[in-house]
Amino acid sequence: PVRHSAMVQARDTGKPAATGKVTLVQETEKDAQPGFLIYVPIFSGNQKPDSVDARRKSLVGFVYAPFRSHDLFSAIFDGQKLPVDFEIFDSKTPDKKSLVYDHDDKLRSVR
16 A cells, blocks of 8 residues: 555656655565655656646556665765764654664664
8 A cells, every 4th residue: 555655646746756664575584674665657658748637547657666774874874973863754753663764773673
C-alpha cells in the first residue's frame, strides 16, 4: 500500500513521489535498515499530459530508485560531526516505529 500510494501520486501529478518508510525487497537480515523509494512516472510520447485523466490513460510505467536510509544519509553527511542532532521520521508524530534515520545512531537498531 505504501508503494502503491506513491505510484498513484506520481502518476496523477506527473511529478516524482517518494514512499513512506518501507522494508526494501533487497534488504538483508544483516544490518537491516529502513528504506524508501522514489517513483518517476513515464508517459507515452515522453510528454506529461495536461490532465489527471490523460496522465492515467497514457502512463507507460515508472522509473524508480530504492534508498537504504542509513546508507543514503551517511553518504550525504560523510561522517561529519554536525552541531545538531536530528532524526527523520515518516510520521507527524515522532516515535520509534516511524524512525527512518537518526543522525547520532543511538536508535540505529530500531526498525
